[in-house]
Amino acid sequence: MTKLIFLLLLIPFVSYGGEVKVFFKIAVDERAYSTFLLENLGAGHSALHDLASRLKEKHLELDKVQKDFYNIKIDYGMKYNGHDVAQYDIVPILPDRFRHVLLVDEKWDQILRREVYDPDGKLIYAYSFEDRDGELKPAVEMPKPAVSAGRDEFPGFKPVFKKELKDGTIQTLYSDGLNKFSVFISKAEGEVKDSARILYGNYVYRKKVGETLYTVVGTIPFPQMEKVVARLAFKEEK
Incomplete structure (x- = not known):
């Protein structure tokens, strides 16, 4: 549990408006996965609930993605749980970062499904919103300490x-x-x-x-x- 709590420091908290059902599949370690509906995690799994809440992001900001390091394929005109969505398959040019496959609501630009794969093709985590025909709402992001932007210490990062x-x-x-x-x-x-x-x-x-x-x-x-x-x-x- 200490290791799980440590991971909560990784990602600043991001919250979706409203009560939505989010299904998760996450690699617990090199061999096992855990699957769960986020709202069904009880008090005994509060750290896992918090970690999953931080892993899910509010929307895709494609303008911030360093495109020199990815091949991006976009398929429009798809449907997902009653929403008009586009699928983004964002594949690293070099095996130095992870691949993301996303279904994004075309109205709100919010991510409805995300799959993250390592360079060997192993699923690291995935989440999807289970509400059908639910109305999405703009998200609220908590403030975080700023860092002055300089040159990239590491390629693209x-x-x-x-x-x-x-x-x-x-x-x-x-x-x-x-x-x-x-x-x-x-x-x-x-x-x-x-x-x-x-x-x-x-x-x-x-x-x-x-x-x-x-x-x-x-x-x-x-x-x-x-x-x-x-x-x-x-x-x-x-």
Whole structure:
């Protein structure tokens, strides 16, 4: 449960207006999936409920997607649960980030279904709205700490969120407009084994460099996470 709560730091909270039913399928680890209807999660699953709520995003902002890094195929004129939708198949040009397949309501530009796949084609998480003919409402996004935009530290990814946690850990969230990853930098305490695993819809990579512990969480593959840590560790040494 501690690991699940840790993942809640990854994505700033985004809320949909109204009461809607959201069905989730999420990779719990490398072998197992969990499927659930979001509203049916009881108090004993509050952390999983919160994580799923953060993974679902309000709408597709295609203008923010770094198109130099993706091939985008759009099919219009489709129907989904009574809504007119377009299907977006957004495939990375290189295997350095994840593929997203989305059904988007043409009236509100809101995402009604999303599937996220890693470079090996494994489903990492998916969600869909189960209400039929339901009226969508504009979403409300909670404010988050701003980060000054500079040049891309990592190809296509810009820092969009940064904060210091209570224990002194520094978290920075990077986004290319579609995929995201957070880097947590903290002081290493004791022996820490390097690790790379899938955990509740995210890749999680942890590596100790000197006296610093780097943890990367998000939707980029492990080789890319290794490069992120190497780049940041090199900057720290300079």
